[in-house]
Amino acid sequence: MARQSIARTSGTSANGHPAEPANAEGTPATVPLIPTHSPDNDDDDDDDEGPRFDFDVLRKRYPGNVAPVPHDSTLLSNGSRSLTSIGLQAFGCGFTLAACLLLTLYLTVEKQDPIWRLPAFFACLSIFHFLEYYITARFNLPTVRAASFLLFNNGTAYNAAHTCAALEIIVTRYWFPDFQRVLVYPPYSILLGLGIVAIGQVARSTAMAQAGTNFNHTPVQTRKDGHELVTHGIYSWSRHPSYFGFFWWALGTQVLVGNKVCLVAYAVALWRFFYTRVIAEERTLVEFFGDDYREYRKRVGTRIPFVP
Incomplete structure (x- = not known):
């Protein structure tokens, strides 16, 4: 048969x-x-x-399914778009988020221990870094890299700031609990911090999505083909909504966890950074778009305090 x-x-x-x-x-x-x-x-x-x-x-x-896949060395483990690195970083962000959310819930409900602020802080960080990659991959595919997570390439100052924030949480919990409770009014200050974090994250992710291929994590020096001046959507409300988003997201994390020293330090450091960066970046944008950008700059502000 x-x-x-x-x-x-x-x-x-x-x-x-x-x-x-x-x-x-x-x-x-x-x-x-x-x-x-x-x-x-x-x-x-x-x-x-x-x-x-x-x-x-x-x-x-099933056309294309049995066709050979073109060789691309950038996808290898040592390539700029290493699938190995992307997979590991995505797994790390997801695992950290899940573990920190569960630990935050346990420490808050079962132990009622203020150290819940530490895993809550890392939960915010894991969401932020995952979305940096995901939004880039979804809306700006030509520029996506394994480094788009921004986990290891944000510079010494960025890493030092988050390290200091984590240390302030630990030190004030175990050695200066009275100082930690100053200006902290659960649940109101916690909800305020969550709200600021959410607004900042939504603003940044929306800005990256609406800019599409016109968005870059690092400033560009030459205008690429197809580079357009984006003035619609959230860009009609803020000239630099991704900067606005990160500025308030970072401050919101410190309000959420009750850090006073790092809240002030973050505000000063971020204001100085974005003030200088906006001035330098807008010189380039004027070169790219001329009077169109000058008129746009007159109409729309940055929405970052004291950054014109």
Whole structure:
């Protein structure tokens, strides 16, 4: 008797690589084996190799699925778009977020221990860094890199600021609890901090999404083809909404965790940084867009206090 086809989810392509069929939306699908034996050919009963894919039919039914993938060295483990690095960083952000949220809940409800502020702070950081990569990958694919998470390439000052914030949480919890409680009014100050963090995060992510390929994590020196002046959406309200978003997101994290020293230090350091950066960046934007940017600058402010 001729053997009938059976359903399988994977097979081996002609060049020895796994074939992973996908449906029209590009998601994996169960693919039936196409019978290669004629029902009338009973001489194949002695063939013990089993059913096989008919790759000519597969190529027509699932175009591109059995085509070879072009080699791209940037996707290797040492490449700028290393899939290994991207996977590990995404896993790290997700794991940290889940663990910190659970720990925050446990320390707050079960232990009623103010040290809940530490995992809450790292939960905010994990969301921020994941969204930096995700929004870039979703709306600005040509520039996405493993470094788009901004986990290891934000500079010494950035790392030092967050280290100091974590240390203030620990020191005030165990050695200066009275100082930690100054100007902290649960749940009002906590809700205020959460609100500021949410506003800042939404503003930054929205700015990155609406700018699309016109957004860069680092200032550009030359105008690229297709680089446009974005003035719609959130850009009609703030000239630099991504800076506005980060400024208030960072301050919100310190309000949330009750840090007084770092709240003041963050405000001063971030104001100085963005004041200088906006002035330098807008010189370049005037060179790129001329009078269009000058008129835009007259109409729309930065929304960062004392940054024109």
